Amino acid sequence: MNDDRVADTPHVVVEDLVFRRGRKVVFDGLSLTVPRGRVTTVMGPSGTGKTTLLRLIGGQLRPDSGRIWVDGEEVARLSTRRLYALRKRMGMLFQTGALLTDMNVFENVAFPLREHTDLPEELIRNLVLMKLEAVGLRAARDLSPAELSGGMARRVALARAIALDPDMILYDEPFAGLDPITMGQIVTLIRRTNSTLGLTSVLVTHDVVEAMDISDHVVLIAEGRVMDAGTVEQVRAGASEWSEQFLDGRPDGPVPFHYPGDSYRDDLMRGRESGND
Amino acid sequence: MKLRYLEVSVGLFVLLGIAALFYLAIQVSNIVEYRDGDTYEVTAYFDHIGGLKARAPVTVSGVRIGRVSDIAYDPERFQARVTLAIRSGQDHLPADTQASIFTAGLLGEQYIGLEPGGDFEVLADGDEILFTQSALVLENMIGRVLTNFSSD
Amino acid sequence: MIDFLAHLGRSGLHWLSLLGRASIFLFRVLRSQDAVVRRYRLTLIEIYSVGVRSLLIIVVSGLFVGMVLGYQGYITLVNFGAAEALGGVVALSLVRELGPVVTALLFAGRAGSALTAEIGLMKTTEQLSAMEMMAVDPYRRVFAPRFFAGFLSMPLLAAIFSAVGVMGGFIVGVGLLGVDSGSYFSQMQAVTDWREDVVSGVIKSIVFGFVVTWIAIFQGLDAEPTSEGISRATTQTVVASALAVLGLDFILTGLMFT
Missing domain, CATH: 2.40.30 (Elongation Factor Tu (Ef-tu); domain 3)
Known part of the structure; x- marks a missing residue:
């Protein structure tokens, strides 16, 4: 019964979020919820601040106004110690992997274990090999990050992110710049990680096909606000005009092909007038 | 093994620095006079x-x-x-x-x-x-x- | 005119905010210094890469600077029939000025630029961010040990530089130019005072170590996260360190040798 209650409460709640970077308003009253134990994907055009959203959830940035709750704790108000405690229950996969370059693959995965636990060396070894096996890179443990391809680096980073058995993983553009095979591997890994470990996954991406494929929930954001949100079916069925354009990848629609400006005709005519002078 | 090498080389470095200071004190400067x-x-x-x-x-x-x-x-x-x-x-x-x-x-x-x-x-x-x-x-x-x- | 004023104001604000960020950074690094003892292994690694690996360049430079001093000092002194005073000239110039200053400049070029590039790269590749997200404080894990290593290594390197330089002067003055070896050292001891010269030189190098390491790490952290940004920050480290060292040297000399 208790478990039901926990399963019902959303893992992340964002309410009325406003965030500015300099004069540019990145988020203007953004609200969304991330259900527990599911894969939720935040999609939107490039430059809508999707990565920024992950950093706000992770407490690396503070909102200008509005609130973010993770696991019932308001992120921006936590003391450093409480925030770090929260982050131990949170894994984050960076777009580039962000592996520590002065350590090999094994040490990278062992890093959070060594930093946060006093486990004996043998246990750490077993845990690391387990995590590496899960991402299929057990044999690559002695390579240095520089020797890894982009996809492999991301898989090592995933092994590192799950090293402390978190409740939630944040994926920042996990599909960007991958070949189809590697893409398939990552997609499988994300889904498998989610189902076997029963954790909450938050993806940020603009790869519509893969995202719709593996997500339970989808949030579409643009211009600092949520355009559409819900389960994949809901979004597909009742999508707004904007969402349809985005999901189908149509070049013109509510988001115009042309950068807004004067009419083409006027512009040409003006050039002619000045030419006659 | 690797830690041992680190420890030893850093230890030698610190010793060398201190030895240089001693050298400066005793051979180069007049610290002897302070021991009047x-x-x-x-x-x-x-x-x-x-x-x-x-x-x-x-x-x-x-x-x-x-x-x-x-x-x-x-x-x-x-x-x-x-x-x-x-x-x-x-x-x-x-x-x-x-x-x-x-x-x-x-x-x-x-x-x-x-x-x-x-x-x-x-x-x-x-x-x-x-x-x-x-x-x-x-x-x-x-x-x-x-x-x-x-x-x- | 208004443009000029605006420009002046803008660059003034820029410098002020830079100074503010650098001070906050320094404060946080100093507050994290307990990590230096608790994570002594990390500190060892940093002393190794900052100090031990600068040793060769310091020893070689010290030897050559000492030899040049011996040679030039001899040429000047022999005109006054005072070639015996060579030891004093060599030792004083090294212990008071050249030891701390040249070591600091070499250190900025060798270790400082490497620190900036390393930390700039860690920032650019999101390693620092990743650490934060893994609930590891980069100030304790990355900055504090590096800062302490620089702070500790500089005076040791400067002392080694001066000691080797004195020997270099000895090789040239006594070995090649025939100054009496006894008077080389007795003249040295006659003019070099432990407190006024040696200790002041050590204080100088401690200050330089503090400032150069601070500049180097901060430049790395403050670098724009692109490869251009890192290369610019690396250059900045060397330039800013050199200016800071020379400027501070003037001030410290004024304060200590009245």
């Missing part, structure tokens, strides 16, 4: 000290037995008051010892030379050396020579 141990102080008044500096050597027959610990101007006597710190072992200087300011070499630093007198009483801490000879000032000397020449 116990000293007693006597004062001497000079009309002119020339270029005498604090910590200049104090010698007897050319042997260093102490150093100048302080130089000040005494406004009541209109003279320079020089305090000499002399090793406690050298406690046999007669009370009528004379102190002179000499120059080591032509351009060298100035030091104080003591010439023992014949008194049976010896100088003790806080005593004053009554007989002093000021530093030679080149301009005065030239002036004196010139007057001698013109009076001839």
Whole structure:
């Protein structure tokens, strides 16, 4: 019964979020919820601040106004110690992997274990090999990050992110710049990680096909606000005009092909007038 | 294994640095003089000290037995008051010892030379050396020579 | 005119905010210094890469600077018939000025630029961010040990530089030019004071170590996260360190050798 209650409460709640970077308003009253134990994907055009959203959830940035709750704790108000405690229950996969370059693959995965636990060396070894096996890179443990391809680096980073058995993983553009095979591997890994470990996954991406494929929930954001949100079916069925354009990848629609400006005709005519002078 | 190498090389580095400091202290600088141990102080008044500096050597027959610990101007006597710190072992200087300011070499630093007198009483801490000879000032000397020449 | 004023104001604000960020950074690094002892292994690694690996360049440079000093000092002094004073000239110039200053400049070029590039790269590749997200404080894990290593290594390197330089001067002065070896060292001891010269030189190098390491790490952290940004920050480290060292040297000399 208790478990039901926990399963019902959303893992992340964002309410009325406003965030500015300099004069540019990145988020203007953004609200969304991330259900527990599911894969939720935040999609939107490039430059809508999707990565920024992950950093706000992770407490690396503070909102200008509005609130973010993770696991019932308001992120921006936590003391450093409480925030770090929260982050131990949170894994984050960076777009580039962000592996520590002065350590090999094994040490990278062992890093959070060594930093946060006093486990004996043998246990750490077993845990690391387990995590590496899960991402299929057990044999690559002695390579240095520089020797890894982009996809492999991301898989090592995933092994590192799950090293402390978190409740939630944040994926920042996990599909960007991958070949189809590697893409398939990552997609499988994300889904498998989610189902076997029963954790909450938050993806940020603009790869519509893969995202719709593996997500339970989808949030579409643009211009600092949520355009559409819900389960994949809901979004597909009742999508707004904007969402349809985005999901189908149509070049013109509510988001115009042309950068807004004067009419083409006027512009040409003006050039002619000045030419006659 | 790797940690061992690190520990050893860093340890050697720190040791080397400290050894260099020791070398600078003992071989290069005058730290030995700071180990004079116990000293007693006597004062001497000079009309002119020339270029005498604090910590200049104090010698007897050319042997260093102490150093100048302080130089000040005494406004009541209109003279320079020089305090000499002399090793406690050298406690046999007669009370009528004379102190002179000499120059080591032509351009060298100035030091104080003591010439023992014949008194049976010896100088003790806080005593004053009554007989002093000021530093030679080149301009005065030239002036004196010139007057001698013109009076001839 | 208004443009000029605006420009002046803008660059003034820029410098002020830079100074503010650098001070906050320094404060946080100093507050994290307990990590230096608790994570002594990390500190060892940093002393190794900052100090031990600068040793060779310091020893070689010290030797050559000492030899040049011996040679040039001899040429000048022999005109006054005072070649015996060579030891004093060599030792004083090294201990008071060249030891701390040249070591600091070399250190900025060798270790400082490497620190900036390393930290700039860690920032650019999101390693620092990743650490934060793994609940590891980069100030304790990355900055504090590096800062302490620089702070500790500089005076040791400067002392080694001066000591080797004195030997270099000895090789040239006594070995090649025939100055009496006894008077080389006795002259040295006559003019070099432990407190006024040696200790002041050590204080200088401690200050330089503090400032150069601070500049180097901060430049790395403050670098724009691109490869251009890192290369600019690396150059900035060397330039800013050199200016800071020379400027501070003037001030410290004024304060200590009155």
